[in-house]
Amino acid sequence: MKKKTLSSRDATIALGERIGRQLVAGDVLVLDGDLGAGKTTFTKGLAKGLDIPDLIKSPTFTIIREYQDGRLPLYHMDAYRLESGGAEDLGLEEYFDSDGVSVVEWAEFVEDELPDDFLAIHFKRTDDEGTRILEFEPHGTHFTKLVEDVVA
Amino acid sequence: MAERTLILAFETSCDETSVAVVENGTKILSNVVATQIDSHQRFGGVVPEVASRHHIEWITRCVDQSLEEAGVGYGDIAAVAVTYGPGLVGSLLVGVTAAKVVAWAHHLPLIPVNHMAGHLYAARYVGEFMYPQMALLVSGGHTELVYMPKEHEYEIIGETRDDAAGEAYDKIGRVLGVNYPAGKTIDEWAAQGHDTFHFPRAMEKEANYDFSFSGLKSAFINTVHNADQRGEQLNKYDLAASFQQSVVDVLAEKTMRALDRYPVKQLILAGGVAANHGLRTRLDHDMAKYHPEVGMLQAPLKLCGDNAAMIGAAGYVDYQHGDHAGMDLNAVPGLMFKRMEVK
Numbered sequence: 001m002k003k004k005t006l007s008s009r010d011a012t013i014a015l016g017e018r019i020g021r022q023l024v025a026g027d028v029l030v031l032d033g034d035l036g037a038g039k040t041t042f043t044k045g046l047a048k049g050l051d052i053p054d055l056i057k058s059p060t061f062t063i064i065r066e067y068q069d070g071r072l073p074l075y076h077m078d079a080y081r082l083e084s085g086g087a088e089d090l091g092l093e094e095y096f097d098s099d100g101v102s103v104v105e106w107a108e109f110v111e112d113e114l115p116d117d118f119l120a121i122h123f124k125r126t127d128d129e130g131t132r133i134l135e136f137e138p139h140g141t142h143f144t145k146l147v148e149d150v151v152a
Numbered sequence: 153m154a155e156r157t158l159i160l161a162f163e164t165s166c167d168e169t170s171v172a173v174v175e176n177g178t179k180i181l182s183n184v185v186a187t188q189i190d191s192h193q194r195f196g197g198v199v200p201e202v203a204s205r206h207h208i209e210w211i212t213r214c215v216d217q218s219l220e221e222a223g224v225g226y227g228d229i230a231a232v233a234v235t236y237g238p239g240l241v242g243s244l245l246v247g248v249t250a251a252k253v254v255a256w257a258h259h260l261p262l263i264p265v266n267h268m269a270g271h272l273y274a275a276r277y278v279g280e281f282m283y284p285q286m287a288l289l290v291s292g293g294h295t296e297l298v299y300m301p302k303e304h305e306y307e308i309i310g311e312t313r314d315d316a317a318g319e320a321y322d323k324i325g326r327v328l329g330v331n332y333p334a335g336k337t338i339d340e341w342a343a344q345g346h347d348t349f350h351f352p353r354a355m356e357k358e359a360n361y362d363f364s365f366s367g368l369k370s371a372f373i374n375t376v377h378n379a380d381q382r383g384e385q386l387n388k389y390d391l392a393a394s395f396q397q398s399v400v401d402v403l404a405e406k407t408m409r410a411l412d413r414y415p416v417k418q419l420i421l422a423g424g425v426a427a428n429h430g431l432r433t434r435l436d437h438d439m440a441k442y443h444p445e446v447g448m449l450q451a452p453l454k455l456c457g458d459n460a461a462m463i464g465a466a467g468y469v470d471y472q473h474g475d476h477a478g479m480d481l482n483a484v485p486g487l488m489f490k491r492m493e494v495k
Contacts, residue, residue, distance in 0.1 A: 035323050036370035040314060058315040058366070060323075061166075061293030063240055066486055081332075091242070127381075129374055 002136040002151050012038045012132060013045035018150050020049020023101045025072055027142075028115055030107040033123025038132045039105050042121070043076055046103060050074055059105070064095070073100030079109040119143040157230045159471065160218070160254065161464035164207045164247030165239025165267045166293070171214040172460035173222035173229070177468025178276060181222035183461035186210040207246035215250070218460075226258045233263040233467025235270060236477075237487025238293070244483035252479055263467045264477040266487055267458075268294060269306065271422045273465035274451035282417040282447065288407050290431070291423035292318035292333065295403075297361045297410050298489060304473045306489040309410060310361025317399055318425045320365040324372045324395055328388055339428050342396035345389030349375060351398040353405075361410050368398050396430045404434045411443050418447045427456035 006012050019029075029046075031039040044056045052070030059065040059078040067074040075095045092113045095102050107114065117140030124133040136151055138144040156175050163170040169186035219225060234251035237244060255262040271294075272287050285300040295317045297310040315323070318335060325334020351371050354364040372395055379386045411419065421435055432450055439448050455462055 034373065035327070036366070036373045040366065055311075055313055057312060058319060060319050061316060062238065062485060064485070125374075125377070127378075129370075 002147055004134045004136070004151055006038075006132045006134060008130050009038070009041055012041045012134075013048070015134070015150075016042040016045020016047075017049040018045075019146070020046040020101075022146050022150055023050065023072065025099045025101070026097065028096050028102045028104065028118040030104050030114065030118055030120045031123065032105070032107060032120070034125060037123035037125050039123055042123070042134075043103050043105075046101075047074055047076075050101060073098070075100050075102045077102065077104045077110075079104060079106040082106075082109040116140065117142060119146065157468065157471075158222075158224060158228050159263075159464045159467050160215075160226075160229045160232050160260075161265075161460040161467055162211075162232070162234040162247040162251045163267070163270065163458055163460040163463045164211065164243050164250075165235045165237070166243060166458055168458040169207045169210040169214055169246075170458065170460035170463075171211070171218040172464045173218055173224060174461055174464025174468060177273075177465045180277065180461045180464075181224065182218040182220075183455075183459055184214045184218040184221065185457075185459050186214055207243055211246055211250045215254070226254070226260075229258065229260060231255075231261040231263055231467070231471050233265050233463050233470070234481075235267045235463050236264040236481060237484035238267055239483075239485060241483050241485045244485065248481055248483050252481065256479060261471065262477045262479075262481060263470050263475055264481055265463050265467045265470060266306075266489070267463075268296070268298070268489060269466040269470075270462040271451070272298065272420055272462075273469070274422050274455035274459070274462040275420045275449040276465045277452055277455060277461070278449045279447075281420075281449075284414065284416045285418045285420060286407070286410055286414060286416045287420035287422060288403065288426075288435075289423045290317045290403065290421075290425035292316060292322065292425075294423060295363050295365070295425075296489075297407065299410075299414055299416075299492065304469060307492040308489045309414070309492050310363065310406060311491070312363040312365060313355075314364050314366035315369060317363070317365055317403065318423075320369050320395075320399065321425070323369055327373055327376050328391065333424070335425060335428060338392045338396060339430060341389045341392035342430055343393075345387065345391070345393030347394045347397040348387075348390045349394035351375075351394050353398055353402050356402050356405055361406050363402060363406065365399065365402075368395070396428075400428075400430050400434045403431060404438050407435070408438055408442050411446060416446060418449060419443070420449050420451070422451040422456065424457050426451050427453050 050070040065076045120137040122135040136147045161172045172183040173181040232255040287298040289296045295312040321335040330337045354367045
């Protein structure tokens with residue numbers, strides 16, 4: 001699995017932006033890692049790469065936040081509150097199969113709804129407070145290539 | 153007999169299914185909230201955290217009960233008000249659809265209400281509103297400073313850039329093993345501890361009215377995580393007190409600064425986190441010290457969480473301003489007051 005060590009918040013945003021520039025409609029990214037591991041920060045970068053001007057705020061409470069003003073729509077989802085079920089009622093597959101890019105945090109609670117091809121990124125905190133290790137797990141050729149291109 | 157205008161109000165934006173009957177926007181005749189009904193005895197079963205189908209199961213019972221408690225029938229109702237955003241789309245749609253059905257069947261005007269305006273109007277049950285007005289709206293999904301130059305006009309002058317305050321409570325609560333929603337327990341623990349950890353106060357000194365709680369959340373988690381690795385057990389009361397002090401410091405300081413910049417007649421505190429005792433006490437203190445000229449209304453504890461009575465109060469004002477929706481009203485999950493750029 002490809003790994004990348006990021007030493008700051010800015011580096012996390014920059015990588016998100018680089019990946020965001022490569023994304024196409026229908027792409028699904030799955031981010032996992034502890035609370036505070038940088039998933040939302042990464043998504044802020046990704047939104048920049050999609051030319052989305054809005055502030056990317058945590059989607060935890062509303063589960064899905066939609067951003068329509070970029071190069072592609074961004075659907076930012078957080079399944080954190082779906083631990084005890086309810087995912088199947090939300091119609092997530094309609095987002096995954098849409099004209100936009102879906103980013104899913106805490107996807108283990110919606111595993112059954114995920115498409116075949118997606119990019120999983122695992123965020124790991126380190127003992128150094130600012131440093132994060134990201135592991136890339138592409139599913140499908142599109143994402144395998146994307147990881148090779150972007151994650152040098 | 154004095155003229156009375158009764159609003160039948162619906163609120164289903166998130167976890168709570170609620171229907172209320174409100175008289176003249178100031179008097180609650182009934183306010184049925186599904187999670188607070190004696191659900192186990194009466195209907196058997198609990199409303200799960202998230203699932204629109206459960207709103208569907210509850211909504212008609214809530215309507216019946218709210219009319220019954222108010223002692224009125226559909227013929228007494230002047231208009232139907234409903235939260236159409238922000239919130240979960242599936243949940244919102246249940247309320248919007250139910251409200252449409254009632255409005256259509258009984259030839260009543262349909263009033264779309266912004267959920268955040270609703271939170272603000274929970275404070276209307278405490279006293280009359282005066283303008284210009286500032287509101288600190290803090291909940292699980294929102295942290296906003298809203299300026300109202302006059303009735304029915306809302307401008308966001310500051311908001312969270314990442315997590316909402318209530319969400320930060322829930323997330324650190326999880327680290328401490330406190331069940332969702334964690335705010336009440338953390339508030340109680342905080343009262344028994346001291347600020348010994350001195351967590352960061354994000355953006356406290358920055359010259360804007362925005363908030364950020366993501367850094368605090370990370371600092372808190374790192375502290376607990378590092379202690380775990382050393383095999384050390386930290387005092388949960390001190391952790392809670394330190395966390396809460398950081399949240400309350402930032403909320404109170406930014407609010408005081410907003411009041412320096414915007415002379416208002418009144419400050420409103422509302423939203424789920426407005427039930428936090430630490431925050432209420434702190435604002436009482438700071439307002440008396442820094443802005444004794446400004447009145448303050450804090451939403452009543454019982455109306456801080458989501459409920460339809462607050463939607464009825466806001467809906468009454470919207471009704472008087474002529475806000476009517478057609479049968480094509482849709483849920484707007486990302487609905488927001490407009491953002492004002494401030495210096």
